[in-house]
Amino acid sequence: TQLLEQSPQFLSIQEGENLTVYCNSSSVFSSLQWYRQEPGEGPVLLVTVVTGGEVKKLKRLTFQFGDARKDSSLHITAAQPGDTGLYLCAGADYGYGQNFVFGPGTRLSVLP
C-alpha cells in the first residue's frame, strides 16, 4: 500500500516568515501534485512535478521533487495571510487509473 506522509501537520507562523512543508513516501511516483484547500472549497491545484530533481516556482512558492521521485517539498517565502489553508500533496502512479495517493495535509495559518 502506497502512503504519503506530510510534515508538519500544523504550522502557525507570522506574516513575513519563511516555511517549508514536506511530503514523503517510500514509493516512487510518476508525478506529484500540490494542492491548497481553503475552508468550504475543493482542493485547488498549485503544481505538478514530474521529473526527479525538478524545481518549480509559483511566485513565492517553490516546489521540489526528490531525485528518486519519492518525496517533495514546498517552500513559501515571506508568507502572507492569503497563504493560509490546507496544503495537500498527492502522488500519481504510472499511467491512467485510480492510483492517486493523498497525504493527510499540512494546515498552515499565517497570522498578520
Next chain:
Amino acid sequence: DAGITQSPRHKVTETGTPVTLRCHQTENHRYMYWYRQDPGHGLRLIHYSYGVKDTDKGEVSDGYSVSRSKTEDFLLTLESATSSQTSVYFCAIQSGLASGNTIYFGEGSWLTVV
C-alpha cells in the same frame, strides 16, 4: 478551471433516504472520481469511472453506488443514507498524461445526514 460542476452543493437529508450527487464535466475527460473528505482521514476514494458505463470501487465504496451513462456526468448515489455518510464529497477528473497525470477537483458537495 477544470470545468467541473457538482450539485447539490449542500444537502441535509434524513437517515434511510436515498441521495444522489451529480458531477458534470465539460472537457470530455475519460476518468472521473468521487472522493469523500473527513477529519482525520483525508481524501478517500469511493468509486471511479474510466468510461461510459465503466466503473470500479475505491477504498470506501460500501453504501455507495455510481453510474455513468454519459461521458460528462458521473452520479454518486447513497441508497439509504446513514449518519456515517455525513461528509463533504468531491468529484474529480483526470487530465491527460501530457500534463503529468493530474487530477482536478470540483468545489464539493456538503452532505449532512440527520
